[in-house]
Amino acid sequence: MSDTTLLQRLNILLERPFPDLEACLEHFREIFPSRVGNYHQEEVGPIYHHDLPGEADRFVAKEFHLGEATMDMSDGLDWYAAPAGDLEWNGGLVRHGYFMLLATEYEKTGREVYAETILEHMLHYIEHVPVFDPAGKAYLDYKKSTWRPFEAAGRVAETWPEALSKVIGSGAMTADAWARILISVHEHAVFLRKEHWKTGNHATLEVAALGIIACFYPEFKESPEWLAYAVKFLDGMWPDLFAEDGYSKEMSGSYHWVAMRSYFSFFEVACANGHDGIFPAHYRERLILNSYAELYQDKPDGSTPISNDSSSTINRREQLLRIHRLLEIPEIGFFLNGGKEGPVPAVTSYFYPHSRIGVMRSAWTPDGNYLYFDMGAWGDNHMNQDQLSIEVSAKGRHFLINGGKWRYTTSDPNAEWMPLAKYFKATASYNCVLVNGLGQIFGDAEGRMVISDNCDYADGTFGAGFGEEVPGRDEKLFRERGLSTLMENRLPGVVHRRQVFFAKPYGWIIRDTIEGPGITHADQLWHFFEGPLKPLNEERSAWSTDFPDSNLIILSPGRATVYEGQKEPFIAGWHCPYYDQLRPAPELRFTQQGSKRITFHTLLLPVDGPVTSMPDFSWSENAYTVQHGPVGFQVSAPCSGIWTIQ
CATH class of the missing domain: 1.50.10.100 (Chondroitin AC/alginate lyase)
Incomplete structure (x- = not known):
């Protein structure tokens, strides 16, 4: 030319x-x-x-x-x-x-x-x-x-x-x-x-890109129209992409920032180029709400929880710093400087009432105790079968963590690595339960959380059922939501209820109840970020990590089996720090036999230094007692009411 x-x-x-x-x-x-x-x-x-x-x-x-x-x-x-x-x-x-x-x-x-x-x-x-x-x-x-x-x-x-x-x-x-x-x-x-896509974070990223092009290249004839279109589209999409509490409807710890990133980056570029007047006043207010939603979910080191497609090495400190510089949110500054100066966030523990995510936190310091509990919807675009999963970080370490995102399943369905990729989207790679060896089918959870000065209590249920993958794929859902599999319910009517109690600042008691027709056995899965693990009793019902500085003790009824780096006869004991990265990581699997109703009573207790003794942990139908050295507490735990410290 x-x-x-x-x-x-x-x-x-x-x-x-x-x-x-x-x-x-x-x-x-x-x-x-x-x-x-x-x-x-x-x-x-x-x-x-x-x-x-x-x-x-x-x-x-x-x-x-x-x-x-x-x-x-x-x-x-x-x-x-x-x-x-x-x-x-x-x-x-x-x-x-x-x-x-x-x-x-x-x-x-x-x-x-x-x-x-x-x-x-x-x-x-x-x-x-x-x-x-x-x-x-x-x-x-x-x-x-x-x-x-x-x-x-x-x-x-x-x-x-x-x-x-x-x-x-x-x-x-x-x-x-x-x-x-x-x-x-x-x-x-x-x-x-x-x-451009019409739904999900892809749509907002693509349209925000159009607005950014208009800011960088105003010489194009269409730039004013692109700019106006981007503002109108993004503003109209916000209720579809975010819940009223500001959290992304994709229900992914790592993708919450990705969802708000487009809104933020377009606003950042537009303001820097003199276009701040094109946004309605509530645009900035929504960004602040999204920013608090990011802050409240992040772990003490700034990494994101693994829910739906997420990874353990994703850390949002850099993004929080960008947010703080543009929007000047003082609590974010407090978090970023390790709690050394600035206003302390008004909350430690937090419940997202519309997204139904519970975060239990003892303090905003790097060594604070933290638990993430997903009681929300299945999500959108990055959905995994992870309802009622939890993660625990404490005393400067990650302890319990979900499997992570290995590879997306939106490639050739016949790729030899596809079964492993599908494992990391399934319930078996999460801190959840399997019923009769089956994971969850697609569906939402429900839940609530009550926060008080000395304890937090959350109560979640999942009742969509448990089943398995069947051949086929819905092309419309594959294109629009990235859904690459179909599932059938093999246990209709089976309900998993998970109750989580935080005795602040010490540790957590968890009651898992699996109830319904056709139950023969249930597995309670605990995936650790890293080992080593050691049993604390001959019955192998009490375990701990084995680090010199801090550890997590876990007690649950039944004999536990440890899996690490297993691919046959079933996949177990793996962690993905980041996409396409795979490493063995210990998985504790407690198994109980039963019919109609199975209950797991579990203690999660972070401790300083090496573990040299096993806690006393006992329960009755409506109460729990814990004693470990100087740490002791009793919990009133009614089946239908709020749990409290006695």
Whole structure:
């Protein structure tokens, strides 16, 4: 394409035409870096590059190290590559997050090779990967195209702006290259305006991207319309995406920020570029509500609970700092400085009344005792069978933790790794119960929580049933909500009730009651973040971790079996710190036989130092007694009333 043709094609898109391509480049060189400023988005998908020494040079050599897989493309760039058939790796590739790494290295060193690599790869993608028309196409074909709106938004509004703002002044950037990039940015925006998702966090990310493009590139004729559309769409979507308590309806500890991230980032960019007046007053108020929802759920170290698709290594301290800088929420500042200064949050324990999540917390210090209890809806887009699961962190350690997110199941259903991926979405990978060896079917839980000065009490039930996967897939649900399996109820009428009591600040008593027709046995599962574990009695009903500084004691009736790193005859004893990462981790499984009604009475007691003795833990129909050294308490525990300290 000649310079004249390229200029004509570009000027059609712009509110004010340029006399030549050089004038266009000079205009953007002067203004674009200040528009972008310090804008930086952490990568949104599960597969990322690694910010490690030498990694940028690997991309220069076309050695693509993303997540846990590496592909050598020195013989030619392949934007459709997907190692082991995992389309999430391809998503990480085509969102071009590694451009940010290369741009940072260019900024630090001034070496043109980093800018040259960004532009070589970006222009190669623009030239060789045409826009995809999704009409009538299967969802997996859409995802393979690299033009799913999620990927398009991730590159054009998140990774490209940061990288381009740093290399636009480099010797590698030519007027011809910049014109082709601008035309592609416009092409992306038009595609997003037409094809963005209509539900879930994908929809808001894609539309927020449209608004961000309008802020960074106001020269496009459509930018005012894109800006207005983004505000209106996001404002209208908020009640669909968030409960009235501010928590994401996806019901995922890690994805709550992802859901609010689009709202926040668009607001952040718009305010920095003088567009703060376009938002209704309640937009900022909602962001503050979302921010408190994030703060109240996070563990003492800032990591997120694992509910639905989540990972244990995701930590939100960086995001909380961004929130604090823009919205100036003082309690977030208190949390970030470890409780050293600032106003203490008004609550320690917290119940999300609409989302039905209970967080029991002894203090806002890094060594505080913390329990997360999910009594809420199944969720949306990232749903797992994890109702009534709990997690425990205490005394500066993670103890009980759910399995995590290994790989998404929205790839080839016949991939050899798919059974393991499905395990991490199933009840067996959570701190829940199995009935007759079966996990939960799809369904919501119900629950309530009462908070007082010396104790907290939560009461949750799950009654949708327990069953197993059957062949088939609903293509509409697969495309719109990421649901890749079907299940059938094998135990209709069976109800799991979990009651959780926090004797502040010491520990927790948990009563699990499984009731209904057809019950033969139940397994109570406890997944530990790490070992070692040791039994405290010959009956193997009392266990503890075995660390020198702090530990968790767990007592429950019945003999427990420990599993760690098992794949046959069933999968058990695994943890995923992050996407595509897998490591053995101890799982305690208490089993009881019975019919119609089975009850587990469980004590979870964090302690300082090595465990040298077993607590005295006894119960009757309506009471519990605990004594361990100087720690002792009695609990009134009626079946139908609120539990209290006696």
